[in-house]
Amino acid sequence: MKLMHISDLHIGKRLNEVNLLDDQAYILGEIISMAVKIKPEGILIAGDVYDKSMPSAEAVKLFDVFLSQIAELDIPCFVISGNHDSAERIAFGASIMSKKGVYMSKVFDGQINPVVLSDDYGDVNVFMLPFLKPVHVKQLYQDVEIESYQDALDCVIKHMDIDTTERNILVMHQFITAMNTEVERSDSESISVGGSDNIDVSVFEAFDYVALGHIHKPQRIGRDTVRYSGSPLKYSFSEVQHVKSVTVIELKEKGDIIIETLPLIPRRDLRKIKGTIEALLTYENYKDTQLDDYIHVTLTDEEEILDAIGRMRQIYPNIMMIEFENNRNQTVNSRTGAESLDDKTDLELFAEFYALQNNEALSDEKLAIVSELLEKIGGDLR
Template sequence: MRFLHMADLHIGKSVNGMNLIEDQRYVLTQVLDLLKKEPVNGLLLAGDIYDRSIPPAEAVTLFDWFLTEVSELLVPVFVVAGNHDSGERLEFGQKLFGRQKVYVEGILKEEFPAIEMEDEYGTLILHLLPYFKPAQAKALYPDDEIRTYEEAMRAVLMRHPVDRTARNVLVTHQFVTGTEPVRQSDSELSLSVGGADQVSYSLFEDYDYVALGHIHGPQRAGRDSVRYSGSILKYSFSEESHKKSVTLIELEQKGEVNVTTYPLTPLHDMRRIKGKLENLLDPEVTGAADCEDYISAVLTDEEELADPMEKLRASYPNIMELNLEKRQRSGGNGISADVREKTPLELGEAFLLLTSGEAEEKRMDFLKQLLEEGGSDR
């Protein structure tokens, strides 16, 4: 039995104001091409299908297109909700989709699906467990002591029947950890604080393979058959070194699991550059890699610069971030291409820092006065 494991699509996500919908379509097309070349018995989507609980229309349209294309290949699809998804919305049309072998599980229930499949090695059972919080498990099992995610997961799994003579695959979305540290990035939404969100891989001993979502870097969690497939794209510059991929798993007779990863090529890579403005604009430097990559730039110039963002944008049209090294040394921040979260006062201060190298008290007082008179001091 062969399955393709994916997670953390985050369809509809924007990074620093850049809409990534075409980037997502680009890699999803690669997945469809892979499914045509490597026939599988199912596609496992382990959560965070969308980037937010109410996705934009273009995100829903893209996922609809992808599911339709997969269904036309006669590949069953098994979907669970992640912490970014709305489980209720994801389950829309659940029964109708199930008739087309698109199985969607968005909300924790006392009984979650266990779908049986057969091949020459016997029975394989797919278990679909969506993301859930401890409070949701506590509502189902009020007599249990449930405070952490691990206690919640234990309470849920101990009540879920598993035929240990068959091969079992669990698709779920939680922060599962092993004996070695899990490599995280800053684009992953923390589930809780103080480590209460962590779930030990040892809880999944009954499962031959556990298809995980939530962590964006492809990696194992405790054992090779408990794996994060990772996100389909780099969603922050902390993921600059990631090699994005999808995971093909092959389960033969019980106890035999083979894992192969297939790389995904982005439409635009995400990378950092650093140096003096003049050097970064040198044609030899801009031509050394794809100038249309998503760029985070750090300028090392000590002197004042006039409109460095616009000058960089002329050579790097998809620049996302700009920072001044001298400003970083003093603990400040630079200008990001995403200004939606900044107040007018913060934008003005960032502009003064970038153009003159300092936000003088006199200038800031004058700026505050202007904003107050205009009714935009916040």
């Protein structure tokens, strides 16, 4: 039995105020094409279907099209809610859709009943667990001491009816960790302070495969059969080195699982480029690159550049960010870190903040305006 594992679609996401819906429609189409070729017996979608708990009408329509295409292929599909989703919205219409082979996770009520698939080796039980916080579990198991995410998941799994002689799959969306394994995270994920949301991988001993969502880089956690599939697109510039993919698992007899990752090629990639503006605008340096990619530019010119972003967009139309890295910036940063803040006036501090944010010093006219404002509010001008 083959299953495709994806997660973190984040449909409706905007990056630097750019609407990614067209890019998402393209990559979901690529996933459908992959399903047509692979012919899986199921598709696991491990949460964060949408980027917001109240998605736009356009985002809902795109996911509806995606699910309809899967249903037309007669492939069972298993969808759970993630921390970005509304559990109630994901659960809506679940009973009706299940008749078409589209299984949506219900709002957690303490009962997790598996959907059973079968092949020549017997039954495969697919358990669907929506994103949970300890408070959700505490309300249902008031006689159990639950103080952490670890406690909560321990409690939930212990109350599942799991036949360990059969093959069991868990689809879930949480932050899972393992001893001596560093989880590679990115800026586009929701992170709890201090890692208080982490759950140790040891709780999954009863499951043959755990299809995880939440972390955007594809990776194994503790063992090969506990995996994050990662997001299908890059959702921050911290992910530029990621190779996005679909995870395909092939279940044979119990204990025999083959895992493969198939790369996803986006319509437009996220890239970082760096150099002087003259070098970056030289044909020889960009002729073999995809010019409509989403670009983060770092300019290293020492002299001031007029309309830098306008000039760059003549070649790279989809610039998302532009920053400067030169000796002037390094001097300002070095000076700011070395001097005591107590020795500076409010005007000096504001002037340094302005220079750091704008890569240029306050003009005399602006300096006079700020001085006047600080004087009115009783600032330290000395």
